[in-house]
Amino acid sequence: MGSYLDARDYKLVYDDSENTINLKDTIKIDINRLLSIHLYGDVSFEIDKGYSYKQKFADNFDNISQKIEEVIKGGNGEEFIKWLEDPFRKIFKGPDKILENKGKFKQHIDNLSKKNDLSPINKFNNDTPDFIWDILNAFPEDKKINDGQKLWIPDDSISNKAFSDRIKDTVEFLDGRWFEWYVYSQIKNKLEGELKEGELKEGEHFGISLEAHKKNSPNFELDIYIVNGYQLIGISLTTSKRQGECKLKGFEVIHRVRQIGGDESKAILITGMNSSKKNDLQKDLAYVTGTTEDKIVVFGVDDWTNIGDKICEEVFR
Numbered sequence: 001m002g003s004y005l006d007a008r009d010y011k012l013v014y015d016d017s018e019n020t021i022n023l024k025d026t027i028k029i030d031i032n033r034l035l036s037i038h039l040y041g042d043v044s045f046e047i048d049k050g051y052s053y054k055q056k057f058a059d060n061f062d063n064i065s066q067k068i069e070e071v072i073k074g075g076n077g078e079e080f081i082k083w084l085e086d087p088f089r090k091i092f093k094g095p096d097k098i099l100e101n102k103g104k105f106k107q108h109i110d111n112l113s114k115k116n117d118l119s120p121i122n123k124f125n126n127d128t129p130d131f132i133w134d135i136l137n138a139f140p141e142d143k144k145i146n147d148g149q150k151l152w153i154p155d156d157s158i159s160n161k162a163f164s165d166r167i168k169d170t171v172e173f174l175d176g177r178w179f180e181w182y183v184y185s186q187i188k189n190k191l192e193g194e195l196k197e198g199e200l201k202e203g204e205h206f207g208i209s210l211e212a213h214k215k216n217s218p219n220f221e222l223d224i225y226i227v228n229g230y231q232l233i234g235i236s237l238t239t240s241k242r243q244g245e246c247k248l249k250g251f252e253v254i255h256r257v258r259q260i261g262g263d264e265s266k267a268i269l270i271t272g273m274n275s276s277k278k279n280d281l282q283k284d285l286a287y288v289t290g291t292t293e294d295k296i297v298v299f300g301v302d303d304w305t306n307i308g309d310k311i312c313e314e315v316f317r
Contacts, residue, residue, distance in 0.1 A: 027230040030204040034232060038260045040214045051208065053177060056169045057140055064138040065185065068178055071131050077304050081239050081272055083132055084174065087120030091151065092171045099171055102154050102163040109153060125150045143170045179239050183270060184208040184224050186308030191226075200226070222256060228315050232261030233268060235311065241272040241301070243281065250285040254296055266295050268311060273300040 054061045071080050092099065094108040113121050128136075128149070136146045145167050146152055154163045191200050200206055205227045212220040224235035236253035240246055250269045257265035269285075271278060278300035286293045297314050299307065 029227060029230045030201075031207070031210070031225060031227055032204070034227065034230075034260055035212050035220065038214075040212045040220065051181065053169070053173055053181065057143060057173075060138055060140045060143075064135065064173075064178075065181065067131075067135045067138045068182055069185075071135065072182060073305050074131070075305070076129075076131055078272075078301055079129060080132065081241075081301070083128065084239070087123040087127075088174060090120040091124060092145070092167075093175070099168045100160060100164045102158060102160050105163070106153065109151075121151055139170055142166060145170050145174075176237075176239060179270075180208060180223055180237055182304075183235070183237060183307055183311075187224065187226070187311055190308045190312045200228070220256065220260065222253070226315055230264075232257050232265040233315050234261070234265065235268045235270065237270045239272045241274070241277070243273075243277065246271045246273060246281055246298075247285065250281065250296065250298065251289065254285065254289050254291055263295075266297070266314065267291070268297045268299070268314060270299045270303070270307065271301075273298070275300055275302050 057064060071077065091109070091112065094112075095104060098105045098108050109121060113119050116122070133146075133149060136144065139145075143166060144152060152167075154166075187206065188202065191206055192202070206225060208224050210220075210222045210225050214220070222234045223237050226233040226235070234253050234257035236249050238246060238249050246269065249271075250267070253267040253269055257267045269281075271281075273281065278298045282293065282296060282298040285291065285296050285298070289296070299310060303310050
């Protein structure tokens with residue numbers, strides 16, 4: 001009896017059409033094995049079950065995460081993104097090494113302050129919404145970028161190291177890592193709950209900040225990954241709503257999942273776009289890369305509130 005692989009449905013179909021085998025239910029593989037097949041023999045990971053920011057922010061991490069989740073699920077995600085663009089990034093994404101050199105940071109602040117009412121410093125101090133103050137005040141005292149309801153400015157007595165130790169981790173987290181963790185925690189809750197309890201294991205079948213190494217080759221990286229049966233699902237994230245930036249992210253994640261997962265892999269891109277633009281981008285990415293539309297999925301800001309459900313629907317459809 002002959003058979004063929006129906007790659008769209010991941011089924012082995014026999015000629016009589018009455019018997020089929022769902023290969024995702026039959027063939028199980030973990031991320032280590034999948035990478036080793038592609039000659040990542042000396043593989044190291046930054047999957048981080050403990051997640052580095054949990055350690056950096058210690059007992060405050062869960063409270064920070066909860067405040068961010070309340071913001072997203074309360075429908076304030078877009079306002080949070082606008083605040084991150086201006087004033088946050090205008091203050092903390094300035095000249096080289098301003099997060100490591102107190103003098104450079106203070107000079108940058110002085111230059112920004114000359115804009116008077118339009119100054120990002122003025123916006124930070126006077127226009128920051130209460131829900132964002134709730135997030136900023138959830139950070140440990142020695143990691144806060146604010147002093148009460150004002151921007152923290154280091155005094156002359158503080159060393160460059162103490163200055164950097166206070167703000168650098170918090171700035172990096174707010175600059176985008178918070179979004180990675182928010183999405184991952186929503187997926188993790190679903191996979192470790194009733195949906196797939198015990199079937200998919202963290203670190204083996206799903207994880208965050210994957211990085212693998214192979215001699216004489218670029219590192220293999222994914223923001224978030226899930227392996228369902230033998231199918232690799234790679235997830236890339238950006239809070240940007242700019243078409244060009246999102247498109248580049250889409251190209252990158254499609255290339256990476258195909259690299260080790262083949263044509264049956266799936267790429268998911270989560271963006272800050274609105275619904276009409278995300279749909280256009282999904283069609284564009286599918287057309288330009290020759291990917292079927294069910295193998296590249298683009299989500300936008302309107303999907304953030306229940307992103308865990310939406311991703312798992314795509315993974316287990």
